[in-house]
Structures are given as C-alpha cells and as structure tokens.
Amino acid sequence: MTVVTDLDLPELDPADPDLRGDRWHVTANGLLDAGCWLAQGPLSLIVIDREAGEFFLRSRSAEFPGKLIGELFGITDGPLHEQIVANIINRGGDDHRRLRSLVNPALTPRAANSWRPVMRQILEELWSELESDQFDFVSRFSRPYPSRTIARVMGAPRVDAQRLHEWSEWIQRQFDPIALSDADVVAEIQHKVGEFYDWVDPLIEERRSQPADDLITTLIRTEEEGERLSDQELRNLVLNILVGGVDTTQSQLSHAIRLLAGAPEQWQALRENPDEMVPLAVSEVLRFEPVTAFTARQLTAEVSFRDVTFPAGTLLLVCSFTGNRDPEAFTDPQTFEIRTERGKTRPLTFGAGIHYCVGANLARAELEEGLRFFAGQIDSIELNGLTELQAVSGIYGIDRMDLRITRAVE
Numbered sequence: 001m002t003v004v005t006d007l008d009l010p011e012l013d014p015a016d017p018d019l020r021g022d023r024w025h026v027t028a029n030g031l032l033d034a035g036c037w038l039a040q041g042p043l044s045l046i047v048i049d050r051e052a053g054e055f056f057l058r059s060r061s062a063e064f065p066g067k068l069i070g071e072l073f074g075i076t077d078g079p080l081h082e083q084i085v086a087n088i089i090n091r092g093g094d095d096h097r098r099l100r101s102l103v104n105p106a107l108t109p110r111a112a113n114s115w116r117p118v119m120r121q122i123l124e125e126l127w128s129e130l131e132s133d134q135f136d137f138v139s140r141f142s143r144p145y146p147s148r149t150i151a152r153v154m155g156a157p158r159v160d161a162q163r164l165h166e167w168s169e170w171i172q173r174q175f176d177p178i179a180l181s182d183a184d185v186v187a188e189i190q191h192k193v194g195e196f197y198d199w200v201d202p203l204i205e206e207r208r209s210q211p212a213d214d215l216i217t218t219l220i221r222t223e224e225e226g227e228r229l230s231d232q233e234l235r236n237l238v239l240n241i242l243v244g245g246v247d248t249t250q251s252q253l254s255h256a257i258r259l260l261a262g263a264p265e266q267w268q269a270l271r272e273n274p275d276e277m278v279p280l281a282v283s284e285v286l287r288f289e290p291v292t293a294f295t296a297r298q299l300t301a302e303v304s305f306r307d308v309t310f311p312a313g314t315l316l317l318v319c320s321f322t323g324n325r326d327p328e329a330f331t332d333p334q335t336f337e338i339r340t341e342r343g344k345t346r347p348l349t350f351g352a353g354i355h356y357c358v359g360a361n362l363a364r365a366e367l368e369e370g371l372r373f374f375a376g377q378i379d380s381i382e383l384n385g386l387t388e389l390q391a392v393s394g395i396y397g398i399d400r401m402d403l404r405i406t407r408a409v410e
C-alpha cells in the first residue's frame with residue numbers, strides 16, 4: 001500500500017486568482033487529459049475524478065473543515081464562532097441527521113415548486129424596470145433575483161432583500177481562507193453575523209405568534225411537532241439557507257446566460273420547446289460550469305482508496321468540474337450541449353452524501369424559472385463587451401456581464 005505523500009502528483013493551485021474562464025478550463029482539462037485522479041495543491045490534495053470524489057464526499061471518515069478553518073484563524077468567540085459551531089455543514093452523525101430531517105420538509109421538490117409563481121413575479125418586476133436592450137445582466141437580474149426570492153421564501157420583508165444579499169456575501173467569506181487572513185475582514189464578518197441575528201430573532205418571534213406561508217414558519221411548525229430545534233439552531237439554519245442560497249444561484253444563473261449567449265442554436269432550441277428544454281438546459285449548465293468547483297473535506301481517520309493510504313488529518317478538495325467530465329458517466333462530456341442525452345448520473349455540483357445541497361430543488365426551480373422567463377422575452381442574446389469573471393476558488397461568480405438582446409416579438 002502506498003502512502004499518498006509518496007505519490008508524485010501534478011500541481012494545481014485552486015486559489016490562483018488567474019484561474020477563471022478559458023484558463024480554468026484548459027488547466028483542469030489538462031489534468032483530465034493526463035489521466036490524473038489526484039493533484040497536489042499548496043494546502044490540500046485535489047481529487048480529480050468523479051468516482052474518487054464521490055468516495056471522499058460520502059466517506060464517514062471525512063468532514064467539512066469549517067471548524068478547522070475557524071480555529072486556524074483564531075475565531076474562538078463572538079457571533080461568527082457561534083455560526084461556525086452551529087453550521088449544518090460543520091455537523092455530522094446523528095446531530096446532522098436530525099437537523100436535515102427538520103429542514104428537508106421545507107425544501108422538497110413540491111415545496112420548491114410552490115415558490116415558482118413568486119419567482120415569476122420577481123422576474124417580471126425586474127424585466128419591467130429594464131429601459132434599454134443593452135445592460136449588465138448581473139446587476140439587473142442575477143444579483144437581485146435570488147435574494148428577493150430567498151427573502152420571500154424566508155418570510156422577510158421585501159425591503160430587506162438588499163441587506164440579506166449583503167449579509168450573505170459577507171458571511172460566505174467564513175469559508176475563504178484568503179479573506180480570513182485579514183483581521184479586518186474577520187471583524188466585519190463577526191459584525192455581519194451579529195447584525196443578522198439581531199434582525200432574524202424578532203422575525204422568528206413574530207412568526208411564532210403570527211404564522212405565515214414561509215420557511216421560518218415551516219421550521220417552527222416542524223419544531224412544534226415534537227422535534228427539538230432550539231432558538232439557536234433555528235436562527236443558524238435560517239442563516240445557512242441564506243448564505244447557501246444567494247451567491248450560488250446568482251452565479252449559476254449568470255453562467256447559464258453566458259453559455260447560452262455563446263450557443264445561439266441552443267438558445268433557439270430552448271425557446272422553441274421550453275417545457276422539455278429548460279430542465280435539460282439547467283442540468284447541463286450545472287454540469288458544464290459548476291459554480292462550486294471545489295468542496296473541501298478533512299479526514300478524521302486513516303482511509304484507503306485505490307491501494308493508496310490517506311492519513312487522518314489529510315485535507316482534500318473534491319473538484320466537481322473535472323468530476324462532471326467523466327466520460328463513463330456523461331456522453332461527450334467536454335461539449336456544452338443542452339440537446340444531448342446525458343444519462344442519469346448526478347453531477348457533483350451539489351456535492352454528494354450527507355451534505356448534498358439541501359437547497360438543490362429550490363436552486364433548480366429558480367434557474368428553470370429564470371431561463372423559461374428569458375426564453376419567452378428574448379429572441380437573441382449577445383455578450384456585449386465586458387464579462388468580469390471571478391476566480392474559480394470559492395463560488396465561481398461573475399461580477400459584471402454586459403449583454404445586448406433583441407426582444408421577442410409579442
């Protein structure tokens with residue numbers, strides 16, 4: 001049996017700020033072409049292939065290293081510490097099972113579908129505010145749409161959508177070691193978590209006396225049916241849903257439009273038959289350009305896989321981008337093509353195993369409603385100059401994307 005540290009592995013630095021766009025594709029595909037299943041990064045190993053990625057994501061001897069990141073950066077008290085300890089992604093075993101069983105009913109496919117009329121209404125509002133056929137898609141649609149949706153799903157007043165967006169962006173940075181190495185950033189995240197708690201606690205109180213048609217009420221009801229969600233668990237679950245659900249969906253929608261702008265025939269196919277093509281397009285965008293390109297694990301015990309020993313404590317980043325290009329799982333995986341039958345394998349974009357994205361149904365519904373809406377309104381889309389891609393580490397987002405569209409004739 002070989003120990004992983006004895007392997008001669010190709011190098012990849014996932015935190016390289018230039019890793020984005022074509023350079024990201026060329027670099028990651030280069031590892032696939034060379035037949036690697038593991039690469040070496042500065043702080044961790046990177047798992048390249050799908051089967052190995054699933055193995056580590058599903059392993060009982062692996063956990064998300066959120067608490068470790070907190071310890072490394074000296075976050076030992078304050079609201080951010082409470083959030084790290086309570087975060088569902090940092091829990092395991094029975095504790096995690098209980099939290100999932102309490103939150104799952106609020107995010108089933110049926111529950112997610114029930115929000116589709118709200119999503120359509122938000123898209124219509126944003127569309128009606130558009131005064132020109134040349135605009136930045138990110139500020140006009142990708143950014144406000146998921147935060148207004150999540151505000152409504154949570155039962156927050158609409159005027160608070162912008163604040164929710166800001167909290168989500170800041171608090172998300174608890175997973176970014178580069179951001180955490182700046183003490184001012186840590187102080188600001190502490191402050192933002194505190195602000196969020198001050199905002200959400202009275203809302204939870206209000207929903208206890210005045211139930212409404214929203215996620216907070218559903219979580220309170222589940223609690224009242226005999227399960228034990230403490231006030232602290234409740235406010236942190238709501239925060240996890242906010243942080244997990246805004247930046248991700250926003251970034252994936254931007255990439256969807258970017259990819260479809262570059263594939264006019266596919267856009268027309270989608271417009272001609274949205275009932276069939278919209279769900280396929282969403283699946284293909286999630287597979288081809290996952291905004292969660294890496295997800296992290298730390299081994300809690302020694303693990304063996306493919307005759308290689310991985311010592312306890314090993315840090316791993318599972319790469320969904322390369323995992324989603326497994327030719328045994330997906331036909332013609334290097335091509336972005338919404339009209340190809342891809343088979344039944346789930347891409348790694350939402351993870352795998354116990355932490356599989358709890359918001360996947362809501363995210364899909366949001367993306368589907370977005371594409372369906374634009375397919376009805378827009379005849380052709382072109383990128384119009386500036387597309388500012390973020391780096392692929394963290395959530396692979398887009399800061400700005402200028403479009404020129406022609407409207408569909410009514």
Ligand code: HEM
Nearest residue numbers: 088089244245248249252292295349350351355357359363
């Ligand atoms: C395109 C959109 C989205 C993507 C690509 C995405 C991706 C992911 C991934 C990869 C994980 C697993 C992380 C891991 O195992 O290390 C995850 C977990 C999670 N996601 Fe999402 N997500 C999206 C949307 C959402 C939405 C809309 C919500 C909230 C409604 C959400 C809430 C969460 C939560 C709370 C977890 C932790 C689950 C657990 O620990 O059991 N996500 N997501």
